[in-house]
Amino acid sequence: MTAIDLTDIPLVDNHCHGILRRQPVGVAAWRERFTESRDPGMQREHVGTTLLYRRLIREMAAFFDCASNEDAVLDARRGRDDDALIGDLLRAARIEALLIDQGYPPPDQVVPDAELGRLAGCRTFPMLRVEVLMQELIAAHGILDAVVEALQAALVDVRAEGYVALKSIAAYRTGLDIQTWPRQEAQAAFDEARRQAVETGALRLAHKPLLDTLLHVVFREAARQDMPIQFHVGYGDADADMLRANPLRLRAVLEERAYRSMPIVLLHECYPYTREGAYLAAVYENVYLDLSYGIPFLGYGEMAAFTRAAFGVAPTSKLLYSSDGVGVPELHWMSALHGRRILGETLGEIVAQGDLSVTEAEAAGAAVLRDNATRLYRLD
Numbered sequence: 001m002t003a004i005d006l007t008d009i010p011l012v013d014n015h016c017h018g019i020l021r022r023q024p025v026g027v028a029a030w031r032e033r034f035t036e037s038r039d040p041g042m043q044r045e046h047v048g049t050t051l052l053y054r055r056l057i058r059e060m061a062a063f064f065d066c067a068s069n070e071d072a073v074l075d076a077r078r079g080r081d082d083d084a085l086i087g088d089l090l091r092a093a094r095i096e097a098l099l100i101d102q103g104y105p106p107p108d109q110v111v112p113d114a115e116l117g118r119l120a121g122c123r124t125f126p127m128l129r130v131e132v133l134m135q136e137l138i139a140a141h142g143i144l145d146a147v148v149e150a151l152q153a154a155l156v157d158v159r160a161e162g163y164v165a166l167k168s169i170a171a172y173r174t175g176l177d178i179q180t181w182p183r184q185e186a187q188a189a190f191d192e193a194r195r196q197a198v199e200t201g202a203l204r205l206a207h208k209p210l211l212d213t214l215l216h217v218v219f220r221e222a223a224r225q226d227m228p229i230q231f232h233v234g235y236g237d238a239d240a241d242m243l244r245a246n247p248l249r250l251r252a253v254l255e256e257r258a259y260r261s262m263p264i265v266l267l268h269e270c271y272p273y274t275r276e277g278a279y280l281a282a283v284y285e286n287v288y289l290d291l292s293y294g295i296p297f298l299g300y301g302e303m304a305a306f307t308r309a310a311f312g313v314a315p316t317s318k319l320l321y322s323s324d325g326v327g328v329p330e331l332h333w334m335s336a337l338h339g340r341r342i343l344g345e346t347l348g349e350i351v352a353q354g355d356l357s358v359t360e361a362e363a364a365g366a367a368v369l370r371d372n373a374t375r376l377y378r379l380d
């Protein structure tokens, strides 16, 4: 079996996050970047033994040309200034464009997009996390109709605001079974959310009838503008009730004809629901499946397995590469290195099995790494 060589294809990372302005220094703060768990014992005892972490330490040792252990690579990384570290890693990843979720980490903690683009030698495009916008509007307006109106106004021309996509985290707040609620229930949820915002000065929007109601406002605007929306699906945040984060739960939204002009990107290969996500990409014209190689934190073999599963059922025109890298540049970098390699190896297997010719496999590799995202998000 000969792998398809995708090394020279510049990639579009269709979903990632900002990189922390102040990089972690100590081992605990560093390890925290490689788990979704909030249990303190996870970082102390267990993170260091995941396959991803062992592979990362070895790759970093090769990159920094130092001994292959955690102390040595952390010393080597502290030995470079943060800008040089970020620039060297991201340039080595051959990135053409980063699509950056502005919702996390908070903007004041990350390297500004323009500066990140300069360091990495790539273009950057912002994506709007709709729940953050909703929270601001609920804090600012005392009545539900005013929030709906303000939300509509804020989204009236999303591209003119500079965004290439919307992003929703409903999966780990209230679930993907987004419903239509009677006015009374939406109002009661709004009153509750307002109380929280006013009394605590902060709002974590997890009031289902309200969030669902506002999401329908977002969907109407997105559909009118053919604006893609990314949904977090499956693995990712400890908040997620994984049973409610199954992409099959999106059925009501997918079946709504009025929303068919809104492209839907299911993030993180819907892990562990990759087959479900790939199936949806195969049956709904407007559904795309993101293949993310930085987070979830998986071993190489498991990433190869989800890649195979996705190619097995979804059209290759529906698959998009990402890292979901966040905080430290190593995630964006190693994802690019290994995502490219896994795609090349998987396509090599597919050629050996007779599904694609070499030329078709090369085109499919370029499509997943770059061309599909360029077209979908109108990056040209």
Ligand SMILES: [Zn+2]
Binding pocket: 015, 016, 017, 101, 324
């Ligand atoms: Zn993300």
